[in-house]
Amino acid sequence: MEPVSVIEGKAYPLGLKNVDTDMIIAADWLKTISRSGLGVGAFEALRQDPDNVFDNPAYAGAPIVIAGDNFGCGSSREHAAWAMLDMGIRAVIAPSFSDIYSSNAFKNGILTVVLPQEAVDRLLEVAQTDPIHVDLDSQTVTTPFQDRFTFEIDPFRKQCLINGLDEIGLTLTSDAHIASYEKKVASERPWVSGEKSHESLAV
Amino acid sequence: MSKQQTLYEKIWNAHVVERRDDGTCLIYIDRHLVHEVTSPQAFEGLRAAGRTVRRPDLTLAVPDHNLPTTARRDAAGNRLPILDKMSAQQLEALEANAPAFGIRYIGATDIEQGIVHVVGPEQGFTLPGTTMVCGDSHTAAHGALGSLAFGIGTSEVEHVLATQTLMLKQSKSMEIRVDGTLGFGVSPKDVILAIVGKLGAAGGTGYVVEYTGSVIRDMSIEGRLTISNMAIEHGARSGLIAPDDKTYAYLKGRPMAPKGAAWDEAVAWWKTLPSDAGARYDKVVLLDAADIVPNVTWGTSPEDVVPVTGVVPDPASFEDASKRDAAAKSLAYMGLEAGQRMQDVAVENIFIGSCTNSRIEDLRAAAHVLRGKHIAAGVKQALVVPGSGLVKAEAEREGLDRIFIDAGFEWREPGCSACLGMNPDKVPAGERCASTSNRNFMGRQGPGARTHLLSPAMAAAAAVTGRLTDVRELLGSE
Numbered sequence: 296m297e298p299v300s301v302i303e304g305k306a307y308p309l310g311l312k313n314v315d316t317d318m319i320i321a322a323d324w325l326k327t328i329s330r331s332g333l334g335v336g337a338f339e340a341l342r343q344d345p346d347n348v349f350d351n352p353a354y355a356g357a358p359i360v361i362a363g364d365n366f367g368c369g370s371s372r373e374h375a376a377w378a379m380l381d382m383g384i385r386a387v388i389a390p391s392f393s394d395i396y397s398s399n400a401f402k403n404g405i406l407t408v409v410l411p412q413e414a415v416d417r418l419l420e421v422a423q424t425d426p427i428h429v430d431l432d433s434q435t436v437t438t439p440f441q442d443r444f445t446f447e448i449d450p451f452r453k454q455c456l457i458n459g460l461d462e463i464g465l466t467l468t469s470d471a472h473i474a475s476y477e478k479k480v481a482s483e484r485p486w487v488s489g490e491k492s493h494e495s496l497a498v
Numbered sequence: 499m500s501k502q503q504t505l506y507e508k509i510w511n512a513h514v515v516e517r518r519d520d521g522t523c524l525i526y527i528d529r530h531l532v533h534e535v536t537s538p539q540a541f542e543g544l545r546a547a548g549r550t551v552r553r554p555d556l557t558l559a560v561p562d563h564n565l566p567t568t569a570r571r572d573a574a575g576n577r578l579p580i581l582d583k584m585s586a587q588q589l590e591a592l593e594a595n596a597p598a599f600g601i602r603y604i605g606a607t608d609i610e611q612g613i614v615h616v617v618g619p620e621q622g623f624t625l626p627g628t629t630m631v632c633g634d635s636h637t638a639a640h641g642a643l644g645s646l647a648f649g650i651g652t653s654e655v656e657h658v659l660a661t662q663t664l665m666l667k668q669s670k671s672m673e674i675r676v677d678g679t680l681g682f683g684v685s686p687k688d689v690i691l692a693i694v695g696k697l698g699a700a701g702g703t704g705y706v707v708e709y710t711g712s713v714i715r716d717m718s719i720e721g722r723l724t725i726s727n728m729a730i731e732h733g734a735r736s737g738l739i740a741p742d743d744k745t746y747a748y749l750k751g752r753p754m755a756p757k758g759a760a761w762d763e764a765v766a767w768w769k770t771l772p773s774d775a776g777a778r779y780d781k782v783v784l785l786d787a788a789d790i791v792p793n794v795t796w797g798t799s800p801e802d803v804v805p806v807t808g809v810v811p812d813p814a815s816f817e818d819a820s821k822r823d824a825a826a827k828s829l830a831y832m833g834l835e836a837g838q839r840m841q842d843v844a845v846e847n848i849f850i851g852s853c854t855n856s857r858i859e860d861l862r863a864a865a866h867v868l869r870g871k872h873i874a875a876g877v878k879q880a881l882v883v884p885g886s887g888l889v890k891a892e893a894e895r896e897g898l899d900r901i902f903i904d905a906g907f908e909w910r911e912p913g914c915s916a917c918l919g920m921n922p923d924k925v926p927a928g929e930r931c932a933s934t935s936n937r938n939f940m941g942r943q944g945p946g947a948r949t950h951l952l953s954p955a956m957a958a959a960a961a962v963t964g965r966l967t968d969v970r971e972l973l974g975s976e
């Protein structure tokens with residue numbers, strides 16, 4: 296996944312509470328064979344409203360969503376995170392998140408920022424007209440108007456996000472161990488390896 | 499290490515790449531089977547991250563779940579399209595992903611194609627002492643050859659493709675020992691149904707099981723594959739059986755098995771694997787072969803097992819209140835009454851197939867019952883679906899296809915078929931199926947389908963009489 300350190304730009308001032316993962320991506324989209332390409336289906340139901348923030352040209356391409364309490368509740372579908380990533384979202388700011396959504400978001404390099412309701416209200420106001428600045432390193436959200444809110448994040452997750460390490464990336468930091476294990480097996484049990492054992496397969 | 503070790507501990511220890519402080523281990527994966535349904539997003543993930551498959555040589559892809567089991571080529575030999583768009587798309591994705599990532603691929607019309615868990619052992623891809631994964635919970639089947647094999651989810655599929663490892667915590671160990679000699683008409687399927695019935699669907703949760711005892715030792719490799727296949731139905735992620743001379747004889751000369759000097763080296767190592775005398779298991783469960791009879795399921799969990807000579811249990815007879823509830827719901831779904839004789843239950847569908855019972859010995863057992871007989875008038879659909887193209891070819895060489903066709907069965911192309919309602923083979927709502935598969939969940943064989951799990955010989959017996967039948971009587975009366 297892409298490293299995350301500073302996320303800056305327009306923010307969708309959604310504000311809505313209890314945005315469930317069905318709202319983020321409807322069940323119809325789960326038949327896909329792909330993780331990407333789900334962005335067009337994101338927030339489909341909300342987009343039925345002609346005044347929705349996602350189709351407002353003022354916020355087009357915004358990398359941040361500002362929402363109400365309990366963002367990402369409901370079904371555990373990882374498709375919700377995939378869909379938001381696909382539409383270019385890298386951070387969601389809300390007073391609280393469902394555990395499953397924040398873990399799915401984390402796995403996909405989306406930063407979930409928990410701030411008190413007052414801070415969220417202020418950011419919703421600023422986002423109407425101005426950009427928002429999220430800095431993971433200093434754990435702050437700032438605005439062009441001297442607003443400065445600090446947030447908490449699990450140190451392990453922070454490291455992973457800053458270094459762009461997903462679980463696969465993390466395992467790949469053990470690459471030297473894996474390679475030396477493979478070397479050992481190649482000498483002790485060479486027949487496990489594919490090159491030798493599979494050469495006669497004719498398919 | 500001087501401590502006596504179990505087979506599981508030996509395989510585990512041989513695969514630890516790295517041990518972390520909290521006890522989790524990075525475990526190396528020797529074999530990875532890939533099929534069309536749980537892999538598309540994993541490949542997509544690799545692509546998005548610009549990653550490659552670390553060891554394509556340890557990975558084998560074959561489609562099975564979605565493929566229709568009707569003819570795959572027309573009379574002129576041209577490949578026929580898959581009508582269901584989503585299924586066609588998943589198959590196309592695998593057909594494109596395998597070569598793009600350098601993975602060996604057995605195609606839908608190749609003779610080696612079949613159900614992943616039939617293909618692995620058959621090709622010698624499955625080997626004793628290896629770790630093996632697949633995005634499918636019945637991967638446990640490969641434990642029959644002494645491989646520590648288990649099912650994984652799509653994110654883990656991607657993890658294995660990219661790193662050839664998984665982060666795991668060691669499980670507890672359980673020995674399930676079946677001693678004695680199986681009676682006339684009692685098959686490996688009856689043994690595993692008896693085990694699942696005794697342990698319950700969650701009885702093995704958190705354990706890696708090893709099946710031992712004279713019944714397992716005396717059993718053929720194909721029978722052992724039926725046993726290990728259903729480890730997951732009693733909650734165990736893996737079900738191991740120690741490799742022995744039968745295992746080596748089965749594997750020798752298989753296309754992907756080691757050859758020449760490498761074979762001798764491999765066998766020498768495999769011989770060190772069986773659990774040491776005195777090795778300790780966290781739990782031991784004993785079964786006596788004399789108590790095992792031909793079994794069937796009455797409910798919607800594989801643990802709902804009764805002897806075919808028995809009756810539908812009364813939900814009130816269960817001590818546990820939640821089980822009473824579940825049993826009442828099961829009976830309503832299954833359209834059965836407490837106290838009803840299992841042998842009075844009429845079936846409209848027969849399914850002989852699935853990774854549990856679609857190998858040549860299974861087909862022989864069913865054909866043996868069917869020879870010279872015909873399916874009953876009330877049976878509307880009777881399918882035989884060989885586990886692979888090679889099983890199909892061997893059965894045809896032996897003339898088994900004629901016996902099935904003459905008896906009124908449809909002789910199909912290999913695949914998962916009616917084991918799960920994901921391809922065109924389904925059991926109609928409200929109808930009953932005598933099925934050699936491994937799951938009788940609500941809707942598993944199609945919405946509203948009612949499944950009775952049993953052995954291939956018992957499925958054939960049910961086909962002949964049109965109701966659940968004790969195959970011992972049918973065979974004994976000859």
Ligand code: SF4
Nearest residue numbers: 636852853914917918
């Ligand atoms: S035959 Fe059934 S249980 Fe086996 S792999 Fe296919 S769907 Fe799964």
